[in-house]
Amino acid sequence: MAHFARKALEEIGLVSLWNSSADVKLLCTQRFVRLFAYGGSTLILVAYLDALDVSKEKIGLFMTLTLIGDTIISLILTLFADGLGRKAILALGALLMAMSGVVFALSGNYWVMLAAAIVGVISPSGNEIGPFRAIEESTLAHLTPAANRGDIYAWYSLIGTAGTAGGMVSSGWVIQYMRSKLDWDVIKAYRAVFWGYAAFGILKFLLSIALSKHVEAEKKHIPAEDPETAPLLGDGAEEAEPQKSYFKLLLPEISAESRVIVANLCILFALDAFASGLAPLSWVTFFFHERYGINEGKLGTLFFTTSIIAAASMLLAASIAKRIGNIQTMVFTHLPSAIFLALIPVPNSLPFAMLFLILRSCTQSMDVAPRSAFLAAVVLPNERTAVMGLFNVAKASSQSLGPLITGILAQHRLFWVAFVTAGTLKAVYDLGMLAVFMGHKTYEDRAEEERQAEEEERLREGEDPNER
Template identity: 80%
Template sequence: MVTKYVVKVLEELGLISLWASAIDVKLLCTQRFVRLFAYGGSTLILVSYLAALGHSRAKIGLFMTLTLVGDTVISLVLTLFADALGRKAILGLGALLMAMSGVIFALFGNYWILLIAAIVGVISPSGNEIGPFRAIEESTLAHLTPAANRGDIYAWYSLIGTAGTALGLAVSGWVIQYMTDNLGWDVVKTYRAVFWGYAAFGIIKFTLAMALSKSIEAEKKQPSPREDPETAPLLGDGAEDLEPKKSKLRSILPDISVESRVIVINLCILFALDAFASGLAPLSWVTFFFHDKFGLQSGKLGSLFFTTSIIAAISMLLASSIAKRFGNVKTMVFTHLPSAIFLALIPIPNSLPFAMLFVILRSCTQSMDVAPRSAFLAAVVLPNERTAIMGVINVVKTSAQSLGPFITGVLAEHNLFWVAFVAAGSLKATYDLGMLAVFASHKTHDDRAEERRQTEEVRRAEEEERLGESEDPNER
């Protein structure tokens, strides 16, 4: 009896699905932990580092905006061609760009050199995903995982990444405080040591990418069957002209179905709204807000956001269980909406305990929409479209997010930091209600396939019943 309940708990937590997953799935999750650990460490100090180099808050906001714009272009190119050029190769290239960015940030202080390194390389202003990694990895996870287990795998994929961010924030904060208080290092030298660590984690991520097998690559499209050469006419009759020949460039671009295009347009509009709101209050600006308004030291700052990230990570497990009962869309909306409200309330208190309380309350549901959103997106598009569509959506989100940091920088320059938080929370609440209105009753490809299967079974049963009724009783 005890064993039965233990197994049930493990199933609810998704641990059985994770344990039974392929080694490539585990490597992808490990890669994400390493990457987000590095992002967390660098995000904690990014704004403070640029401020220590003498740059104004408006210029820092512009820096973050241009970084996201550059990432948009690079991510679009890499994700569109990832399936054709090889997912493993693109993941490896991204890891090397990440290491390169860390080295340049550790060596130089010039604004424009750092900006070029951030645009061409991989530096996360928000502590969240940047670059082509997530779109490729989520598409690969869907490719390697049965539909029934995707929610569990995506939940653990998200949880592991958030745990990486949490540890990166905590370790970075206390290492910085140790170097400044105990070793007597100046602030700039200490921050540069963190970026050397960032580069090292880029190399570790490259090693993990190279360990992936060929199973992660997209399935090649089968060419359409040709006419039997024995029965084909000696002279062409024009049939070969029915299919226009594709250029070499067009042949490696993905084909997106008309149905998926409509879905993607709706998702892009809604996700862009949410991403713009996230850009107004990215983690790097939030950490700077607490450092600037309440004078929190790096160690305590890291501990605060370590705590919130761990809470967010644990909440993701609950999201997977809730989604199995209420569906992905409702789980996304009703868990994300409270976090939007608490985000808007963060700058209102003048006392540190109350401001921290709102940050912690926000973290309780902040990330519960991540895994259901990934599972929903993987289910509503066709398998051969996933990498490209996830890449396009991530590019749209990054583009929408890119303007936010600059606006926040200008507001901070004029002592209107609080406006960014209130606007971000309000826009996120609008996104939640929009998702509920547009996609609450939307059926995925798996849902439709199951309906067709059930309809076919009912039809066959009715036919067998009719045949049985029409059969001559004497023949029975």
């Protein structure tokens, strides 16, 4: 019985998480805290701006400009994260997150909040924005053996999704309590949520500074040249390679082979992200709130349920990926969710709309852990932070256009078009991933094949010629 229980725990990756380092556990805890805050604010972001008499078109513009600003800041921070220090960048991001929460809690001015959302960290979609995920996933990759990465990424994703679920249900029922029991007006109740958002930013800062030095990437040093042994002008000095500046040494080097892979992935991820931008979580929650009149408490419970289902499905994805591979798992689990997303607005019935939303949640996150494991293996270790940052930039740039388009469609009572288009584009992305990367071998796969070939060659050379 004990053996069976251990095998079950190994299958779902819990043994790998338990045996991981303290830094891995701290990174997972940070993600829970961050996504809890994102979930709480995302539930009411559109409703808060709507309560401040902001038009749906301007709400869409707000979300678009926020994503564009976050894209630029994320690119800068992730490019220099390994050079300046991952721990420092994570701590800085946490402080910006807290700052933006305070501004949203104190100000009702559209442009002030927009500036805070761009410079700070406010998630319009309930998903990852800012530099956090790229840095954390790169760090997890170098803290974790390749064989255990799928398990760790599955739990990392599950914990984050559980955080979003907890944040949404807590925010919904706290607002419901403040409005019904304390007689607070809706704006005051919404602002209380943003005070909580700021508090979680401070908590994330404390978790960031608790990380050890092991999370940092290997530093590149400028070689010190001895002036007495340096070649004189005309004595080979003109042939010496010019030394790189400190600024250039902070930038990562990406191999030519990786550039081709990164370019293909950026195109596919951009397509998927644009589709996600058409139906971000904040717009989906507002769709159910406006079309069916669901109050904040019940709305929070609905999306808590879908998030918990999505979180639980991630463990199954890790198990499937061990058997059929990361790419196949990504495609065959994500494709059904794209179809159900397109079907959500079709029936003019709350039960059927909720059914399609729940069915979508059963598979929508099953591609997350396999994708992270694939990305960690498909590029070289020294490239991971920058490459994952580039992926985030490509996704955020494409996603930024979606909310504005959805806002315009919502203003003209064409909300359903956004859902149908998003689902269709996501299906195209899935088929594209399968076509381009089916059977693709990672660096680690090729290294293992070369090692086995060398071992076989040594065995052949060691054979007695008379025995051949």
